[in-house]
Amino acid sequence: MRTVRALTTALLAGAALLGPIAVPAVADSATPTPSGGASADAQAGPTEAGTTFRTAAFFRQGQQATAEASTGDYLYWVFPADTGQRPTVTASVTLPESTARHGASTWRIDVYDGLRRRQPCMYGMQSRPAAKEAPTVELSCTLRPVRPWADTWDDDPLPGSYYVRLTVTGLPEEDLGQSFTARVGAVSAEKGGAYVGGGSLAAPLVPSATTEDAAVAGAPSAVEARAPEDGWSSGWWSDRWIWTAVGGVLAALAGVAGYTLTRGSGRPSRVPPAV
Incomplete structure (x- = not known):
């Protein structure tokens, strides 16, 4: 359950970051x-x-x-x-x-x-x-x-x-x-x-x-x-800065999720005591 919660948090955070950034696609309209x-x-x-x-x-x-x-x-x-x-x-x-x-x-x-x-x-x-x-x-x-x-x-x-x-x-x-x-x-x-x-x-x-x-x-x-x-x-600003920042945040979230998955799968399973 902890792994599922971590992945859900990462996906929601990524969606929240990408949601407001979807606007630049409109600029490519004909x-x-x-x-x-x-x-x-x-x-x-x-x-x-x-x-x-x-x-x-x-x-x-x-x-x-x-x-x-x-x-x-x-x-x-x-x-x-x-x-x-x-x-x-x-x-x-x-x-x-x-x-x-x-x-x-x-x-x-x-x-x-x-x-x-x-x-x-x-x-x-x-x-x-x-x-x-x-x-x-x-x-x-x-x-x-x-x-x-x-x-x-x-x-x-x-x-x-x-x-x-x-x-x-x-x-x-x-x-x-x-x-x-x-x-x-x-x-x-x-x-x-x-x-x-x-x-x-x-x-x-x-x-x-x-x-x-x-x-x-x-x-x-x-x-x-x-x-x-x-x-x-001014020549220095570009929406590439936005996508670079978003990519960095998503990469960090993916790293956390991967670490959580690895840590969870590496734990030994509990064996019930023999009766």
Whole structure:
């Protein structure tokens, strides 16, 4: 009975420890959620886009950035992504009236990291054709999870700024210059310790401050200005710490249970006295 009680105590303690930790599995769901608030103000983003990397319009994850431009233009936005996040970038293009267009068109989004390396999409429709009668075209690109560091020869996505470029890659020449409206956003699924490595960058990869920003007294640094709403991760915390602690506790409980079983089985059985 003592052995049974010891095993029952160990199992109950393990269940109590694992119960609250089951939450991280939700982070692996296919539907990413924005890290910011859900208020209308929080969702409002810039209403224009840049035309180069240096002039990219900044927005935060969970916001919707909009812009009006002419077909043939390159539009640029930039948003922050931190360690453990797997960003999904979406773009919706409202096309000109079909009666004004002369044929089908093809649209594309590309995502670049803070070193301006184009990042491949894990999945999503990065490029999509639109028929002449189509009113809109929807694009998406899900990146690989952001890692805290990478080897010099690797091109893993790193924490910092991520640039989004939207443009049309094919259309009749007569349709160049027609106006269109674009809406761009980004949200992340939190992937946590499964993608955390053994190091971290000294600082996130963000564009340097402009001359105008540097001239403003007391202006924040580029890293601070381009940080996520809740700040950059320090790089040392990971949910691996939780699982390591739980594993250590369960190993200790298993050791106690094993010792109890061994001790109980080693005792000589009592032989009833002869009558």
